[in-house]
Amino acid sequence: MRDLVNRFGGVNALPVILMIIALPLVGSFPTWVTLTVAGLAMGMMIFLMASGLSLVFGLMDVLNFGHSAFISFGAFIAATVLAALAAWVSADSFVLNLAAIFSAIAAAALFGLLAGWFFEQVIIKPVYRDHLRQILITMGALIVAEQLILMIWGGNPVAVPRPQILSGSLIIGDVSIEIYRIFAFLLGLAVYIALYVTLKRTRIGLLIRAGVENREMVEALGFKVDRLFVAVFMTGSALAAMGGAMWAGYQGLISPALGGEIMILVFIVVIIGGLGSIEGSLLGALLVGLLGNYVAFIFPKLSLASNMVLMMAILLWRPWGLRPAVKP
Amino acid sequence: MTDTSATSHRAAKRFNTGRIAVYAIVAAIGLALMFAPFLFPDVRSQQVAARICIFIALVASYDLLIGYTGIVSFAHTMFFGLGAYGTAIALKQMGPGWDAVFLGGSAGVAAAIILAIAIGLLSLRVKAIFFAMVTLAAASVMMVLASQLSDFTGGEDGLVYSAPKLFSPATKLMTGDDGKVLAVFDVRMNGKIAAYYFVFLSSLALFFAMLRIVASPLGTVLEAIRENELRAEAIGYRVVAYRTAIFVIAAVIAALAGILWATWLKYTGPDTTLSFAIMIDILLMVVIGGMGTMHGAVIGVTVMSLAQFYLKDLMEAGAIATADIPVLPHLLEPDRWLLWLGVLFILLVYFFPAGIAGTLMKKAGE
Amino acid sequence: MSGAILRLDDVHTDIAQYHILHGVSLDIPEGGVHVLLGRNGAGKTTTLRTIMGLWRARKGAIVFRHHDISALHASDIARLGIAYVPENMGIFGGLTVEENLRLASATGRFDKDRLDRIFDLFPAIEQFWDKAAWALSGGQKQMLAISRAIIEPRQLILIDEPTKGLAPAIIGNMIATFREIGRETTILLVEQNFLFAKSLGRGVSVVDDGRIVHNGAMADLAADEKLQGELLSLSMELQ
Numbered sequence: 001m002r003d004l005v006n007r008f009g010g011v012n013a014l015p016v017i018l019m020i021i022a023l024p025l026v027g028s029f030p031t032w033v034t035l036t037v038a039g040l041a042m043g044m045m046i047f048l049m050a051s052g053l054s055l056v057f058g059l060m061d062v063l064n065f066g067h068s069a070f071i072s073f074g075a076f077i078a079a080t081v082l083a084a085l086a087a088w089v090s091a092d093s094f095v096l097n098l099a100a101i102f103s104a105i106a107a108a109a110l111f112g113l114l115a116g117w118f119f120e121q122v123i124i125k126p127v128y129r130d131h132l133r134q135i136l137i138t139m140g141a142l143i144v145a146e147q148l149i150l151m152i153w154g155g156n157p158v159a160v161p162r163p164q165i166l167s168g169s170l171i172i173g174d175v176s177i178e179i180y181r182i183f184a185f186l187l188g189l190a191v192y193i194a195l196y197v198t199l200k201r202t203r204i205g206l207l208i209r210a211g212v213e214n215r216e217m218v219e220a221l222g223f224k225v226d227r228l229f230v231a232v233f234m235t236g237s238a239l240a241a242m243g244g245a246m247w248a249g250y251q252g253l254i255s256p257a258l259g260g261e262i263m264i265l266v267f268i269v270v271i272i273g274g275l276g277s278i279e280g281s282l283l284g285a286l287l288v289g290l291l292g293n294y295v296a297f298i299f300p301k302l303s304l305a306s307n308m309v310l311m312m313a314i315l316l317w318r319p320w321g322l323r324p325a326v327k328p
Numbered sequence: 329m330t331d332t333s334a335t336s337h338r339a340a341k342r343f344n345t346g347r348i349a350v351y352a353i354v355a356a357i358g359l360a361l362m363f364a365p366f367l368f369p370d371v372r373s374q375q376v377a378a379r380i381c382i383f384i385a386l387v388a389s390y391d392l393l394i395g396y397t398g399i400v401s402f403a404h405t406m407f408f409g410l411g412a413y414g415t416a417i418a419l420k421q422m423g424p425g426w427d428a429v430f431l432g433g434s435a436g437v438a439a440a441i442i443l444a445i446a447i448g449l450l451s452l453r454v455k456a457i458f459f460a461m462v463t464l465a466a467a468s469v470m471m472v473l474a475s476q477l478s479d480f481t482g483g484e485d486g487l488v489y490s491a492p493k494l495f496s497p498a499t500k501l502m503t504g505d506d507g508k509v510l511a512v513f514d515v516r517m518n519g520k521i522a523a524y525y526f527v528f529l530s531s532l533a534l535f536f537a538m539l540r541i542v543a544s545p546l547g548t549v550l551e552a553i554r555e556n557e558l559r560a561e562a563i564g565y566r567v568v569a570y571r572t573a574i575f576v577i578a579a580v581i582a583a584l585a586g587i588l589w590a591t592w593l594k595y596t597g598p599d600t601t602l603s604f605a606i607m608i609d610i611l612l613m614v615v616i617g618g619m620g621t622m623h624g625a626v627i628g629v630t631v632m633s634l635a636q637f638y639l640k641d642l643m644e645a646g647a648i649a650t651a652d653i654p655v656l657p658h659l660l661e662p663d664r665w666l667l668w669l670g671v672l673f674i675l676l677v678y679f680f681p682a683g684i685a686g687t688l689m690k691k692a693g694e
Numbered sequence: 695m696s697g698a699i700l701r702l703d704d705v706h707t708d709i710a711q712y713h714i715l716h717g718v719s720l721d722i723p724e725g726g727v728h729v730l731l732g733r734n735g736a737g738k739t740t741t742l743r744t745i746m747g748l749w750r751a752r753k754g755a756i757v758f759r760h761h762d763i764s765a766l767h768a769s770d771i772a773r774l775g776i777a778y779v780p781e782n783m784g785i786f787g788g789l790t791v792e793e794n795l796r797l798a799s800a801t802g803r804f805d806k807d808r809l810d811r812i813f814d815l816f817p818a819i820e821q822f823w824d825k826a827a828w829a830l831s832g833g834q835k836q837m838l839a840i841s842r843a844i845i846e847p848r849q850l851i852l853i854d855e856p857t858k859g860l861a862p863a864i865i866g867n868m869i870a871t872f873r874e875i876g877r878e879t880t881i882l883l884v885e886q887n888f889l890f891a892k893s894l895g896r897g898v899s900v901v902d903d904g905r906i907v908h909n910g911a912m913a914d915l916a917a918d919e920k921l922q923g924e925l926l927s928l929s930m931e932l933q
Contacts, residue, residue: 132400133677136611136615140677141670142670144674147666209786209788209789216748216768219768219769220768221798222770222773224767264468267465271461271465308466308469
């Protein structure tokens with residue numbers, strides 16, 4: 001039985017199995033395609049937000065409850081940039097449209113890098129290796145960050161303009177697919193591949209993977225993990241801000257509560273994926289995205305609860321998550 | 329007398345003053361709460377006093393987890409909410425009466441116990457941080473359920489209902505010769521007074537129960553687990569069982585506090601019980617007061633509640649006073665008070681992780 | 695003493711609230727294997743970890759080739775040419791055998807001669823070259839851990855109980871290996887297995903209760919059964 005499961009990709013096959021089970025329950029094929037694409041796109045965006053958190057935790061045992069602040073800031077910065085570039089956004093030019101969305105994402109990512117550096121140095125560094133105070137302090141930082149967002153952008157929802165070429169849907173026969181979802185999926189996939197290659201093929205990646213397993217031994221081999229950690233933290237924050245920016249474009253209307261709402265999904269993803277591994281984060285994110293969308297269609301009221309049930313079930317089955325970086 | 333014995337004598341004396349200061353503050357708060365209806369008869373003050381009573385029980389039960397056991401849970405409002413919603417739904421469906429409070433409250437407590445056991449056994453065996461995430465996720469789901477199952481819970485609007493007749497303002501506890509409500513020290517002895525003392529005495533009982541728990545052998549074991557989990561396990565304590573036990577106890581007390589809150593407010597909604605803002609309040613209160621001491625909870629709740637109710641007024645005055653200066657009025661806007669609290673919280677965790685009570689006691693102990 | 699590559703002078707180390715080393719003073723002469731013996735909990739591992747900078751000495755000096763390294767970060771100590779093989783071997787299970795070794799080489803590239811020598815010493819390393827390290831057996835993991843220590847030229851290698859949990863046949867092979875490594879570098883070896891230690895060590899120090907209670911030549915200790923009885927008594931494995 002185990003061999004059979006492994007031959008079909010082991011736990012990696014779970015999203016596919018979920019898709020197959022969902023088809024008869026959804027009933028209509030075009031609807032199923034729409035839901036699946038939405039789920040995959042949402043999963044990829046959540047992956048962006050979750051991967052950094054997972055690596056940061058794996059490497060230094062630091063869980064940043066303030067992570068959602070980067071998501072929110074990323075979303076609002078992207079909205080502001082897109083609003084400022086209104087001419088490009090609405091222009092009838094492929095190049096200008098893309099320039100607008102990528103400027104917005106780049107601005108969010110840049111903010112993530114800088115804020116991540118500041119956050120690591122000022123908030124996290126003094127409480128390395130002290131879980132209780134880490135949770136409390138990052139929570140405090142989250143409160144402050146949310147208040148800053150309220151102060152800067154106000155409490156009302158902010159509209160996010162969507163570039164011309166990313167609006168509308170692709171229609172193939174009965175099936176209609178929102179273009180922005182394809183864009184979100186492809187961008188997430190590109191980031192995943194970049195992360196994967198960095199981790200598997202470069203020396204930095206080798207150090208990160210080794211550090212996630214046994215930080216002390218990496219130091220005893222002559223490397224400073226603390227320095228590596230700052231880089232990973234900055235990258236993780238930038239990815240979260242990118243995810244937030246993508247999410248803003250996806251939603252079209254954002255409110256300051258956005259970070260906190262998504263963060264629940266991000267935590268669920270990190271828990272079911274297994275801490276410290278980006279493969280696990282991707283797997284968890286796709287599962288959460290798909291399940292959320294299918295259930296929202298079949299039993300509209302149980303969407304979030306379904307992810308909770310998924311988390312509980314996976315924790316019962318594998319307490320360390322589906323693909324933890326370190327085999328317990 | 330030699331120099332050294334003189335210093336140690338002084339140290340011992342200072343040791344006492346620190347402790348005495350904490351006890352004195354707690355006693356003063358206790359007395360103020362006991363006579364609150366007479367000392368501060370206006371409606372708003374009574375509201376503050378009742379909230380302080382209930383939150384002392386709630387925050388102290390949270391301290392059983394975070395301070396005494398080193399477990400970080402974000403599901404405490406969930407248990408608080410279960411107690412409150414159980415009572416509220418029963419009062420709404422069955423009408424005002426003690427049977428409704430009892431039945432609904434019991435249902436809420438039972439649900440809290442079941443959920444606490446499930447979460448505890450499932451995730452207390454893994455890392456503390458994992459547990460924090462799981463409880464956060466559970467609490468959020470509960471929040472969504474409460475707003476979505478609006479047929480029972482009233483959704484975002486919550487439920488408005490009547491409390492048992494005894495607590496109605498029209499109830500006459502004591503009547504004078506003329507048949508009207510008797511006033512003692514200008515305070516009318518009506519149902520409002522009964523409701524307040526119901527809240528006060530119940531909270532007091534819960535607080536004393538918790539004092540007993542932390543002084544019991546269970547408390548000692550929990551502290552051993554907090555200090556060194558592996559060692560405690562090696563000695564033969566079943567860490568997961570003990571942790572789950574205290575998690576369940578804390579959940580039950582939170583649910584009981586929820587019953588009091590629902591009975592007092594005669595309104596139950598997401599914002600008064602389940603919301604994340606309340607969870608943050610609890611966290612702030614426990615840290616400001618001092619983790620790992622029951623007295624800290626009393627001090628933290630009182631300081632925070634007073635600040636919440638009265639600091640906003642102060643900030644508003646500040647914002648108006650500084651209206652001409654560019655950024656300052658923005659920062660002093662009453663809505664921004666949480667910003668300052670957040671900053672204060674971070675500084676506290678850095679510099680005074682022991683909170684008010686802990687710092688006072690330690691300072692004196694040095 | 696001019697011949698010492700490493701000198702510990704009155705080193706005190708605390709772990710949390712526990713005072714573990716109560717003033718360890720030790721001279722490790724250059725070249726060969728120096729054995730650190732002692733009961734469980736005597737402070738052997740703590741001594742190694744303190745030298746490596748993984749735990750901080752509260753007091754005292756650790757002098758490596760005339761430099762005091764007691765305040766250096768573990769990574770800087772490693773860069774001075776000190777390698778550490780911990781008791782649990784510190785293998786990165788999620789990495790391949792190759793990646794484990796690549797990480798241990800300062801440049802990320804391999805010196806062909808050294809690699810060939812490792813393959814000669816431990817054929818299993820070549821055999822499992824691109825397999826994940828968690829799949830190795832206990833003995834193979836130990837070989838990988840030692841390979842990691844000798845993939846670069848080192849001044850000093852700290853090894854914590856390499857024989858623990860290994861089959862006697864493997865231990866026999868290991869004696870030859872350690873002899874060979876000891877010809878070109880200095881090894882500070884923590885051991886409980888006296889037979890193994892006896893056949894390797896040139897010098898020996900015995901730790902008890904966080905202090906050095908004996909220093910001398912291994913040959914003298916091996917010849918003097920009475921002294922052995924006194925120093926090593928009950929807890930050592932005198933098979």
